[in-house]
Amino acid sequence: MRKYRIALIPGDGTGPEVVAEGVKALNAISKKFDIEFQFNDLGLGGDRYLKDGTLIPDGLIDELRENYDAIYLGAIGHPEVKPGILERGILLRLRFDLDLYINLRPVILLPGVYTPIKDKGPEDIDFVVIRENTEGMYVGAGGFLNKGTPHEVAIQESINTRRGVERCIRYAFDYCRKRDKKRLVTLCAKTNVLNYESDLWFRVFEEVAKEYSDINTNYQHVDALCMWMIKNPEQFDVVVTNNMFGDIITDIGAIIQGGLGIAAGGNINPGKIAMFEPIGGSAPKYTGQGKINPLAAICAAQMILEYLNEEKAASLLMDAIKDTIKKLKSLDAGRMGYTTSEVGDMVANYIEQNG
Numbered sequence: 001m002r003k004y005r006i007a008l009i010p011g012d013g014t015g016p017e018v019v020a021e022g023v024k025a026l027n028a029i030s031k032k033f034d035i036e037f038q039f040n041d042l043g044l045g046g047d048r049y050l051k052d053g054t055l056i057p058d059g060l061i062d063e064l065r066e067n068y069d070a071i072y073l074g075a076i077g078h079p080e081v082k083p084g085i086l087e088r089g090i091l092l093r094l095r096f097d098l099d100l101y102i103n104l105r106p107v108i109l110l111p112g113v114y115t116p117i118k119d120k121g122p123e124d125i126d127f128v129v130i131r132e133n134t135e136g137m138y139v140g141a142g143g144f145l146n147k148g149t150p151h152e153v154a155i156q157e158s159i160n161t162r163r164g165v166e167r168c169i170r171y172a173f174d175y176c177r178k179r180d181k182k183r184l185v186t187l188c189a190k191t192n193v194l195n196y197e198s199d200l201w202f203r204v205f206e207e208v209a210k211e212y213s214d215i216n217t218n219y220q221h222v223d224a225l226c227m228w229m230i231k232n233p234e235q236f237d238v239v240v241t242n243n244m245f246g247d248i249i250t251d252i253g254a255i256i257q258g259g260l261g262i263a264a265g266g267n268i269n270p271g272k273i274a275m276f277e278p279i280g281g282s283a284p285k286y287t288g289q290g291k292i293n294p295l296a297a298i299c300a301a302q303m304i305l306e307y308l309n310e311e312k313a314a315s316l317l318m319d320a321i322k323d324t325i326k327k328l329k330s331l332d333a334g335r336m337g338y339t340t341s342e343v344g345d346m347v348a349n350y351i352e353q354n355g
């Protein structure tokens with residue numbers, strides 16, 4: 001029996017509703033395979049913050065690092081909390097303090113899912129974005145001068161370390177090799193303008209590429225890449241980029257793969273701990289109505305299985321997701337033709353009846 005400890009952060013708004021369905025799917029998986037999941041709800045999010053000011057309790061980071069295999073997060077964002085407090089205080093804090101330096105975002109159009117790109121299908125939209133997740137503009141380095149005066153200056157610095165850039169690029173090449181599809185890593189940067197940051201990324205990319213003679217390489221400026229993701233998404237296999245560009249291009253990725261009802265991602269410290277989440281926000285206006293599509297959260301649960309190297313379980317859960325998609329009227333909230341928990345039941349039933 002393989003045992004895994006999973007910390008749950010269902011979070012705010014509709015987060016708890018969708019995480020419950022992901023847990024349902026994982027429990028169905030554990031009955032079919034020799035796997036046991038121990039879930040522990042950390043009870044963090046906007047409500048806890050409003051109650052007693054806690055974002056991440058003291059000692060929690062060490063406990064997560066030492067005692068858990070993965071973190072499963074629903075959504076962070078509360079209408080009564082000023083934007084930025086929960087995002088920086090919980091999500092980014094976990095990314096930074098646990099050194100989750102890879103943000104892995106598959107952009108895969110599953111059969112039967114609507115993409116807004118005309119004449120493109122699952123054979124065209126099948127790539128992965130690897131976003132650096134602990135550096136760049138997200139570090140919060142900078143400051144104000146003469147704040148609030150007509151002479152105000154705001155400085156937001158982008159921090160790029162040789163070690164940080166190299167480990168991210170190396171992960172992209174390893175991932176590409178393992179993925180074994182087009183065997184192409186594309187670097188996304190802005191070498192024509194960012195003469196320090198992109199220069200470092202480009203040099204490290206060329207250097208690391210030499211060690212992977214079986215993998216092809218390409219370079220695109222971020223603005224051009226945004227166009228190509230829409231015009232010719234079929235050219236991509238693995239795209240590697242910095243934190244800020246990665247944030248932006250993965251929203252394009254989410255919409256071309258069918259939107260927030262299906263998009264999921266992982267924050268990973270390879271070989272140590274990782275945190276998986278649906279890409280969508282807390283959607284306060286839908287809270288408690290059973291209208292939100294849990295498939296994105298279930299895709300995040302599927303990524304947990306992949307991360308734990310539970311390949312058979314991961315592939316059965318993916319089959320269950322694909323089968324459920326066929327039955328839904330739409331992936332959009334309120335238009336699925338079923339409630340959140342009915343969709344979760346479909347996934348769990350498929351697992352029970354197959355595999």
Ligand code: IPM
Binds near residue numbers: 087088091247
């Ligand atoms: C994401 C989100 C976060 C980010 C926000 C919520 C801080 O947009 O995971 O892509 O900017 O990284």
Ligand code: MG
Binds near residue numbers: 247248251
């Ligand atoms: Mg984002």
